[in-house]
Amino acid sequence: MLVALPDLMLEPIVRATLLEDLGRAGDITTDAIVPAGHRTRLQLVARQEGIVAGLDLARIAFRLMDAGTLMEVHRPDGGRVVPGTAIATLEGPTRGLLTAERTALNLLCRLSGIATATAGLVAAVAGHRAQIVCTRKTTPGLRAVEKYAVRAGGGGNHRFGLDDAILIKDNHVAIAGGIQPAVERARQHAGHMVKIEVEVDTLDQLRAAMALGVDAVLLDNMAPAMLAEGVAIVGGRAITEASGRITADTAPAIAAAGVDLISCGWITHSAPILDIGFDYAA
Known part of the structure; x- marks a missing residue:
């Protein structure tokens, strides 16, 4: 059984990655275009077949930008997905969702790629x-x-x-x-x-x-x-x-x-x- 890492270990990684992206002035694109208080729903969707890993990092990224963000997971870490599979649904303040998007995806795509590569080797030696x-x-x-x-x-x-x-x-x-x-x-x-x-x-x-x-x-x-x-x-x-x-x-x-x-x-x-x-x- 896959045991999740504690948020205490994950949060410093996510904070450093967000700070790298936010720079000195924050998300000037989203802040200019999206009204304060606007809310929306977005989904993390697989575009390739593989294994998911890193959802807790994504969750922390979105919630660090806005604690009011809700995340519903449809395919947990370790789960297999195919193109079009909805992995998770996010709902909350739009500014926070869009600002955290790249950090969340960078980490989620990277770790899911590692999980997918590993699964391929595991299958090869079955x-x-x-x-x-x-x-x-x-x-x-x-x-x-x-x-x-x-x-x-x-x-x-x-x-x-x-x-x-x-x-x-x-x-x-x-x-x-x-x-x-x-x-x-x-x-x-x-x-x-x-x-x-x-x-x-x-x-x-x-x-x-x-x-x-x-x-x-x-x-x-x-x-x-x-x-x-x-x-x-x-x-x-x-x-x-x-x-x-x-x-x-x-x-x-x-x-x-x-x-x-x-x-x-x-x-x-x-x-x-x-x-x-x-x-x-x-």
Whole structure:
């Protein structure tokens, strides 16, 4: 079940985005054209097929501009839409609705695009054990909500930040002088709740990591046959994660290799938006 993020986390993001748009003088177009006190109804309408995410951000944007705005949701976050689907209806002071429109749509379209991209990968690996997860390759300032959008699309989350877990990558190994000294130093600093993952490019590196009893291994840019051999070497003693330019076309074969996780950076840093309109509903 998708759990909503608290408004306390979302409001600072929306406030910063609104302030960026309002500039120094506010919405001079709407203020000039729309009489004060005018009220209207508008709908958020899907123009493409996909998965919705980010409705709470949109709601906060509209209500920050005018607390008298009412929002009725027809398709909640995580719901699938097709072109023409009414996602939500907004009713309230027209000035507030029009001024918040772009902020609401920017966030809603962005997160819905991430959810849609994630759902495509999830569908591609259906029937296998592998879970699609995102990475730290997120838009600065939007990590929490972009990772929420991945969950709305049926995926899971990798680390939220550098303090979640220890992930020893190639540069760490090179500077430490090998996998063993890198893992040993990491263990000296890790708390009892902190897991250690090691990125490997070869099966020899994988064997070295497994000999040290690490919690997880990131099998980087390995072909499916090599991944399957790697999974066999691990033998269930650690979490196996595949990564490296994975698409909906390549994901099924990677999942069939038996890995536990498939991590994809592009679902957060390069997913196209889901086109959603804000239409007058007289």
